[in-house]
Amino acid sequence: MNNNLFVYNTLSRSKERFVPIHLNHAGMYVCGPTVYGDAHLGHARPAITFDLVFRYLLYLGYKVRYVRNITDVGHLENDADEGEDKIAKKARLEELEPMEVVQYFTDRYHDNIDRLNVKKPSIEPRASGHMIEQINMIREIFDAGFAYESNGSVYFDVEKYNKTNHYGILSGRVLEDLLSNTRDLESQDEKRNSFDFALWKKAQPEHIMRWPSPWSDGFPGWHLECSAMSSKYLGEQFDIHGGGMDLLFPHHESEIAQSTVCFHKAPARYWMHNNMITINGQKMGKSLGNFITLDELFAGTHHALEQAYSPMTIRFFILQAHYRSPLDFGNEALQAAEKGFNKLMKAMETLEKLVPGADSTSDIATLEAKCYEAMNDDFNSPIVIANLFEGVRIINSVYDKKESLTGADLEKLKALFKSFIIDILGLLPETDPTAGIQLVDDLMQVILEIRKNARTNKDWATSDKIRDELARVKISVKDTKDGASWSIE
RNA sequence: GGUAUCAUGGCCGAGCGGUUAGGCAACGGUCUGCAAAACCGUGUACAGCGGUUCGAGUCCGCUUGAUACCUCCA
Numbered sequence: 001m002n003n004n005l006f007v008y009n010t011l012s013r014s015k016e017r018f019v020p021i022h023l024n025h026a027g028m029y030v031c032g033p034t035v036y037g038d039a040h041l042g043h044a045r046p047a048i049t050f051d052l053v054f055r056y057l058l059y060l061g062y063k064v065r066y067v068r069n070i071t072d073v074g075h076l077e078n079d080a081d082e083g084e085d086k087i088a089k090k091a092r093l094e095e096l097e098p099m100e101v102v103q104y105f106t107d108r109y110h111d112n113i114d115r116l117n118v119k120k121p122s123i124e125p126r127a128s129g130h131m132i133e134q135i136n137m138i139r140e141i142f143d144a145g146f147a148y149e150s151n152g153s154v155y156f157d158v159e160k161y162n163k164t165n166h167y168g169i170l171s172g173r174v175l176e177d178l179l180s181n182t183r184d185l186e187s188q189d190e191k192r193n194s195f196d197f198a199l200w201k202k203a204q205p206e207h208i209m210r211w212p213s214p215w216s217d218g219f220p221g222w223h224l225e226c227s228a229m230s231s232k233y234l235g236e237q238f239d240i241h242g243g244g245m246d247l248l249f250p251h252h253e254s255e256i257a258q259s260t261v262c263f264h265k266a267p268a269r270y271w272m273h274n275n276m277i278t279i280n281g282q283k284m285g286k287s288l289g290n291f292i293t294l295d296e297l298f299a300g301t302h303h304a305l306e307q308a309y310s311p312m313t314i315r316f317f318i319l320q321a322h323y324r325s326p327l328d329f330g331n332e333a334l335q336a337a338e339k340g341f342n343k344l345m346k347a348m349e350t351l352e353k354l355v356p357g358a359d360s361t362s363d364i365a366t367l368e369a370k371c372y373e374a375m376n377d378d379f380n381s382p383i384v385i386a387n388l389f390e391g392v393r394i395i396n397s398v399y400d401k402k403e404s405l406t407g408a409d410l411e412k413l414k415a416l417f418k419s420f421i422i423d424i425l426g427l428l429p430e431t432d433p434t435a436g437i438q439l440v441d442d443l444m445q446v447i448l449e450i451r452k453n454a455r456t457n458k459d460w461a462t463s464d465k466i467r468d469e470l471a472r473v474k475i476s477v478k479d480t481k482d483g484a485s486w487s488i489e
Numbered sequence: 490g491g492u493a494u495c496a497u498g499g500c501c502g503a504g505c506g507g508u509u510a511g512g513c514a515a516c517g518g519u520c521u522g523c524a525a526a527a528c529c530g531u532g533u534a535c536a537g538c539g540g541u542u543c544g545a546g547u548c549c550g551c552u553u554g555a556u557a558c559c560u561c562c563a
Contacts, residue, residue, distance in 0.1 A: 013493090030563095031563075032563090033563070034561080034562075034563095039563095040563090042562085042563050043563055044563085045563060046563045047563085049563095086561070168492085171492065171493070171558075171559090172492055172493060173491080173492055173493090173558095173559080174491090174492085195559090222561080243563070244562080244563030245493090245494085245557065245558080245563085246557070246558065246562060246563065247558095247562080247563070248493085248557090248558070249492085249493090249558055249559065250558090250559080250560090251562095273563095274563070275494085275556095275557085276556080276557070276563075277563085278556075278557095281555070281556070282556080283556075283557065283562090284563095285562060285563085286561080286562060286563095287560095287561070287562065288562095317501090320501075320502065320503095320511085320512070321501080321502060321503090322502085322503075324494090325495085325502080325503090326494090326495080326556070326557085327501085327502085328501075328502095330500075330501070332499095332500050332501070332513075332514085333500065333501040333502085333512095333513085334501090335513075336500070336501060336502095336512060336513035336514080337501080337512075337513085338513095339512080339513060340511085340512045340513070341512095343512085344512095346526090350527095374503095380503080380504095382502065382503050382510090382511075382512095383503065383504085383510075383511085385503095385511070385512080386503070386510055386511035386512080387510095387511085388511095389511055389512070390510095390511085393528085396526095396527055396528065397527090397528065397529095399527080399528095400520095400527060400528055402528065402529085455522085458522075460522060460523070463522090463523095464523075464524085467524080467525095476525075476526090477525085478524090478525055478526055478527095479521075479523095479524085479525080479526095480526080480527090481520085481521095485526095
């Protein structure tokens with residue numbers, strides 16, 4: 001097993017060799033979406049980033065348990081809403097059952113993510129299905145003396161925790177700074193300190209999503225579900241915890257505090273955070289209202305979009321940047337990704353047509369080594385892609401008979417492309433809507449035959465008319481030495 | 490105000506003490522009836538100011554600017 005994989009750990013702010021807790025096994029937990037709205041481009045980033053991690057670990061031979069939750073309860077809208085959670089609010093507005101809303105957006109999330117060819121996680125637990133685990137965890141924290149009850153709600157005592165631990169270890173914060181710098185928030189009277197966070201929140205009478213507990217009818221706090229579900233399915237300590245950078249504080253910080261109190265150890269060894277997708281240099285987010293949903297991207301219906309972008313274009317676009325770098329959305333960049341992706345896919349087709357030569361003019365083994373090196377260096381997909389384009393150059397040159405590869409190297413290159421493009425990067429050829437329709441093939445053959453006759457007679461007007469008319473229906477015809485070929489745009 | 494992360498050519502984005510990133514766009518060439526594709530070649534770059542070093546986008550300091558988090562957020 002490859003043990004040269006290095007992972008950037010937010011905890012240490014450096015790349016560390018990946019050593020799993022249990023030999024040949026890897027446990028990974030990633031914070032999933034809150035299902036109260038359609039998934040947007042920002043949601044695609046962690047889904048694809050950790051899909052890449054998942055796929056590469058699998059590829060290396062690890063037995064991976066990948067847990068990605070669905071948050072369907074508990075996130076507070078804001079203080080003014082007095083504990084009404086987002087999902088309940090949406091449900092009341094639309095007069096739907098909360099679980100109806102959850103189901104609707106969960107299904108839509110799955111549809112979008114599936115189209116991006118994101119592998120399904122091993123377990124996808126829902127917060128609402130783990131009330132008992134969450135209540136038990138609160139009880140443990142309570143019994144350990146790190147929680148207090150206030151008016152039916154339960155809060156985590158951050159100040160007390162910080163006496164023996166460092167609350168802020170992940171985000172580089174110091175509690176004293178938090179004390180003096182916390183913004184003024186109203187209605188904090190239930191809490192001893194502004195930075196204490198809720199473990200259990202008492203439900204207001206109008207609040208529909210509620211569960212019984214020893215303290216009140218209510219719902220669990222913001223950070224608890226991840227601690228409860230990750231420990232349930234991955235153990236008290238597991239290998240990788242992932243999520244967006246915006247969750248670093250306070251969400252992940254609080255997870256560490258909860259788990260440390262309950263299990264006396266940090267929940268995860270490696271903390272991985274993907275950066276944000278920006279639009280005009282600003283974070284794309286729900287609250288900012290500047291987001292573009294995946295549906296809109298696929299259909300090209302948002303006003304900021306010059307065209308529709310296919311799921312694979314989006315996936316390629318995201319993989320062309322390193323996951324820890326911010327990625328700026330732009331039509332020009334998306335269009336460049338689209339062209340680059342098509343070039344890569346065409347080369348894959350060409351690769352199948354190559355015939356072996358007597359010797360090799362390019363070093364495929366080195367190319368392969370570079371791809372592994374890039375993946376092992378904190379999942380550097382842009383470098384992998386750059387190397388794959390070197391492979392594209394070789395493929396096209398061999399096809400043009402300007403270079404040659406031996407049969408063995410040809411097989412190596414095919415295996416390399418299959419492994420890295422399909423298995424690891426998860427890029428698939430876009431399905432041609434006419435694929436498998438024999439009639440279309442036959443019709444095209446008839447048309448090109450007529451055109452060929454015209455060309456033989458140097459009847460360029462007819463030849464060009466056929467090509468132009470076909471271009472209007474998005475079929476491009478290209479004349480090569482071996483005759484005309486056609487493809488759907 | 491605090492914490493963290495950045496600042497790379499027309500655009501998107503890698504890199505990291507000394508060697509071409511890559512994609513898209515642009516220009517020249519090969520091929521071609523023309524076009525497209527493909528291939529070959531070319532250019533433009535590391536925010537500013539100091540410092541360390543034989544040598545710095547690459548390390549250190551300062552300045553300027555940007556973003557994220559400190560309130561739900563991927």
